[in-house]
Amino acid sequence: MTSATDLADKLQDGDLRLYELEEHTDADTAAEARRLFVERETGTDLEAVGDYTFPAEQAEPNIENMIGAAQVPMGVVGPVAVDGSAADGDHYLPLATTEGALLASVNRGLSVIRSSGGADARVTKNGMTRAPVFRVDGVAEAAEVVEWVEDNLETLREAAESTTSHGELLGVEPYVVGDSVYLRFAYDTKDAMGMNMVTIATGAACEVVEQETPADLVALSGNLCSDKKPAAVNAVEGRGRSVTADVVIPGELLENRLHTTAEAIVEANTRKNLTGSAKAGSLGFNAHAANVVAAAFLATGQDEAQVVEGANAITTMDTREGENGATDLYASVSIASLEVGTVGGGTKLPTQAEALDVLGLRGGGDPAGSNADALAEIITVGALAGELSLLAALSSRHLASAHEDLGR
Numbered sequence: 001m002t003s004a005t006d007l008a009d010k011l012q013d014g015d016l017r018l019y020e021l022e023e024h025t026d027a028d029t030a031a032e033a034r035r036l037f038v039e040r041e042t043g044t045d046l047e048a049v050g051d052y053t054f055p056a057e058q059a060e061p062n063i064e065n066m067i068g069a070a071q072v073p074m075g076v077v078g079p080v081a082v083d084g085s086a087a088d089g090d091h092y093l094p095l096a097t098t099e100g101a102l103l104a105s106v107n108r109g110l111s112v113i114r115s116s117g118g119a120d121a122r123v124t125k126n127g128m129t130r131a132p133v134f135r136v137d138g139v140a141e142a143a144e145v146v147e148w149v150e151d152n153l154e155t156l157r158e159a160a161e162s163t164t165s166h167g168e169l170l171g172v173e174p175y176v177v178g179d180s181v182y183l184r185f186a187y188d189t190k191d192a193m194g195m196n197m198v199t200i201a202t203g204a205a206c207e208v209v210e211q212e213t214p215a216d217l218v219a220l221s222g223n224l225c226s227d228k229k230p231a232a233v234n235a236v237e238g239r240g241r242s243v244t245a246d247v248v249i250p251g252e253l254l255e256n257r258l259h260t261t262a263e264a265i266v267e268a269n270t271r272k273n274l275t276g277s278a279k280a281g282s283l284g285f286n287a288h289a290a291n292v293v294a295a296a297f298l299a300t301g302q303d304e305a306q307v308v309e310g311a312n313a314i315t316t317m318d319t320r321e322g323e324n325g326a327t328d329l330y331a332s333v334s335i336a337s338l339e340v341g342t343v344g345g346g347t348k349l350p351t352q353a354e355a356l357d358v359l360g361l362r363g364g365g366d367p368a369g370s371n372a373d374a375l376a377e378i379i380t381v382g383a384l385a386g387e388l389s390l391l392a393a394l395s396s397r398h399l400a401s402a403h404e405d406l407g408r
Contacts, residue, residue: 008037027060030066034065035068049067058348073096074096074351080093082120086374087375091378093359093382095295095298097294112253113388117247121243121244123377127238130225132185133218133221136216142176144214169186170187180222184233191341191371191372235312240338242334242335243334245380245384246330249328262329268394289333310335313336315391316330331384335380340372340376361374
């Protein structure tokens with residue numbers, strides 16, 4: 001077998017290209033050769049990058065031109081006390097991040113939620129989307145295409161579902177813009193995040209549309225999906241899983257544990273998360289929901305770019321009349337487009353699989369889709385805890401001192 005040093009020499013001489021190394025050696029030696037090449041080219045030391053614990057071949061479906069692994073510190077918060085449609089009981093949630101004080105803040109919120117009897121959470125909508133764009137001659141042909149699609153949903157379902165043993169086509173929503181027709185396909189992808197699944201299925205359905213209508217396919221994705229971009233359509237219609245979590249916090253707990261009041265948190269939420277976000281033209285009306293979503297995505301092997309959609313959240317806070325005249329706090333987070341899975345993609349990598357094992361949600365659920373539902377509900381309760389803790393710190397003016405105390 002050719003050594004990593006010899007392969008690095010060939011890369012430098014131009015005899016081999018980075019992507020060709022696996023044709024000449026095993027995956028780990030190929031990664032080592034690339035590291036040597038990059039070290040020589042850039043004058044850097046990649047010892048830490050090369051210190052990974054899994055066989056490189058396990059990552060071949062997830063990465064090209066591998067040189068090693070990026071190691072992000074992983075911690076755990078919890079227990080996350082949740083009563084959900086799929087998640088129930090106490091769960092420890094692994095979070096991977098480089099942001100100091102984040103896990104401490106989320107844990108503070110979770111502690112108060114547990115002391116309040118736990119949070120309720122529900123997946124209210126489920127549908128991974130792909131929206132191809134077609135060309136037509138004009139609005140008359142566009143109307144013809146739309147009418148055909150509405151009359152032939154079962155034909156499209158048969159074509160789409162012929163490509164997958166798991167995915168189910170839920171519906172197709174047409175949009176017309178001049179001589180462009182967009183068809184927003186929505187699927188139940190069960191325990192998979194399902195982006196590849198729905199792309200392949202939609203491709204098969206598009207062939208039928210082209211055969212039966214005047215429409216010509218321009219692009220399999222026309223950005224009305226909308227994937228990995230801020231988009232109002234996802235905030236309104238949802239994408240992946242739409243999830244809401246809520247809890248009522250007794251006023252006494254707020255004062256004793258968070259050193260603030262329900263009225264103060266409600267005012268902070270209204271002026272910051274609602275009015276401030278509206279003035280900014282934000283699609284996310286929340287304090288930092290993306291913090292928990294991103295850390296959970298990195299830990300559990302989700303597509304990290306879809307944190308964009310995961311930040312599509314609205315935090316609401318309101319006062320409630322409690323016992324003995326106390327003022328309690330109602331707190332909720334609604335994430336419109338949380339795209340998660342427990343099978344496929346990065347969930348198969350060793351550290352990410354172990355993180356899912358901590359949650360008890362690795363692999364397919366019974367019934368299908370229940371593991372991904374549970375993961376979505378737990379992440380949303382984690383986001384709720386983060387919102388509660390940060391708003392409490394802001395309303396009690398303890399945010400800066402908390403970071404100072406933790407040395408961040």
